[in-house]
Amino acid sequence: MATKEEVAAFITAEFPQTKCVIQEVGNRGATVTHAVGPNELRPGGTVAGPVLMGLADVALYVAILGEIGIVPLTVTTSLTINFLRKPAADKSIVAVCKLMKLGRSLAVGEVSLYSEGSSEPVAHVVGTYSIPARRES
Numbered sequence: 815m816a817t818k819e820e821v822a823a824f825i826t827a828e829f830p831q832t833k834c835v836i837q838e839v840g841n842r843g844a845t846v847t848h849a850v851g852p853n854e855l856r857p858g859g860t861v862a863g864p865v866l867m868g869l870a871d872v873a874l875y876v877a878i879l880g881e882i883g884i885v886p887l888t889v890t891t892s893l894t895i896n897f898l899r900k901p902a903a904d905k906s907i908v909a910v911c912k913l914m915k916l917g918r919s920l921a922v923g924e925v926s927l928y929s930e931g932s933s934e935p936v937a938h939v940v941g942t943y944s945i946p947a948r949r950e951s
Contacts, residue, residue: 843912870925871890888943891944898938
């Protein structure tokens with residue numbers, strides 16, 4: 815297992831380009847936010863799909879690392895997103911992740927994405943991660 819502080823330090827060191835902020839980690843889940851600015855919008859004044867997908871991917875990674883510890887080569891193998899409604903262009907996006915399965919080699923989780931302050935999800939994501947075999951020392 816890894817603490818919120820350990821996962822946050824790892825993400826900051828290895829992914830300095832991310833604007834994602836870890837709010838919570840643990841209990842087979844994570845909550846991560848992403849501030850929305852002009853660079854995250856697409857024509858029509860809505861949050862771009864790749865921003866939503868990227869946030870969901872980070873939330874899954876954070877939740878998994880919170881359970882298995884810092885295992886950098888844990889990688890996405892599948893990510894499916896359903897866009898449900900237009901996110902607010904002036905609110906942060908909140909990703910709430912719950913792990914559905916955590917095995918030795920695969921983890922499956924779902925992420926609900928919300929515009930900050932809203933209880934209606936803007937997207938739903940299901941993702942699978944491959945966890946590398948642990949080497950005996």
